[in-house]
Amino acid sequence: MEHLLWLQVVLLGVLEGLTEFIPVSSTGHLILMEAVIGFQGPPGRVFDIAIQLGAILAVVVLYFRRLLDVLLGLRHDPAARHFTLAVLLAFLPAAAIGAAAHGFIKAVLFSPWVVAVSLVVGGIAILLIERARPQPRIHAIEQLPLGRALAIGFIQCLAMIPGVSRSGATIMGALLLGVDRRTSAEFSFFLAIPTMFGATVYDLYKNRAGLNLDGGLLIAVGFIAAFLVALLVVRALIGFITRHGFAPFAWYRIALGLLALVLLAVT
Numbered sequence: 001m002e003h004l005l006w007l008q009v010v011l012l013g014v015l016e017g018l019t020e021f022i023p024v025s026s027t028g029h030l031i032l033m034e035a036v037i038g039f040q041g042p043p044g045r046v047f048d049i050a051i052q053l054g055a056i057l058a059v060v061v062l063y064f065r066r067l068l069d070v071l072l073g074l075r076h077d078p079a080a081r082h083f084t085l086a087v088l089l090a091f092l093p094a095a096a097i098g099a100a101a102h103g104f105i106k107a108v109l110f111s112p113w114v115v116a117v118s119l120v121v122g123g124i125a126i127l128l129i130e131r132a133r134p135q136p137r138i139h140a141i142e143q144l145p146l147g148r149a150l151a152i153g154f155i156q157c158l159a160m161i162p163g164v165s166r167s168g169a170t171i172m173g174a175l176l177l178g179v180d181r182r183t184s185a186e187f188s189f190f191l192a193i194p195t196m197f198g199a200t201v202y203d204l205y206k207n208r209a210g211l212n213l214d215g216g217l218l219i220a221v222g223f224i225a226a227f228l229v230a231l232l233v234v235r236a237l238i239g240f241i242t243r244h245g246f247a248p249f250a251w252y253r254i255a256l257g258l259l260a261l262v263l264l265a266v267t
Contacts (some may be wrong), residue, residue, distance in 0.1 A: 009039070017058070047218060054225070090153035098199060
């Protein structure tokens with residue numbers, strides 16, 4: 001394969017690692033970047049979904065001790081069971097709706113125009129939520145009522161529209177439900193593990209007939225690049241949002257979305 005193609009794959013992997021956990025839509029960024037550089041990956045957009053699992057693996061590595069404690073505590077620790085139930089309940093809506101609407105989402109919504117509009121609308125929504133969010137009353141995932149966890153799961157389904165942002169939808173939804181910023185971000189991290197694992201396995205299965213060794217190598221390289229970059233991003237993100245909130249990401253989304261709309265209109 002050409003050297004340019006490998007450079008494109010690494011660039012896209014780095015972009016995924018940078019954007020997966022911040023509320024700017026990693027899928028939206030991948031769609032826009034692929035349109036700009038003319039990237040032709042494996043069929044069915046499976047590359048875009050599969051490399052996201054590389055970024056999710058960074059959460060497993062960085063939070064390994066906490067996840068292990070939860071796993072070991074399932075039999076005797078009520079807090080560990082509550083943590084697990086909250087994540088699984090929040091995962092269910094995306095699993096059900098994603099499976100039912102998979103074909104429509106890929107065929108209709110994976111468009112640069114959809115991404116650009118969603119970036120702008122989502123940015124405005126973040127600014128409004130940051131102003132109107134209630135005083136946080138929940139300061140740990142173990143305190144999150146299961147009904148609110150399920151509600152966050154339904155809100156996450158908005159991210160099936162490229163450009164909305166999975167992390168943005170879950171974090172903003174949690175803020176509206178009285179969860180503090182740090183816990184909202186961490187819950188989004190943990191919810192990403194089953195959500196993106198399920199999405200990747202489903203996408204690989206649906207597109208298995210069109211995958212070959214070359215396509216698998218492209219995904220593997222993008223996966224590794226996304227994992228390495230996400231390790232750095234996750235470490236820095238919690239401190240950043242604690243100090244600055246989410247408004248900087250909102251303004252970035254609005255600027256990028258407007259720029260994309262202008263470029264799409266003139267090309």
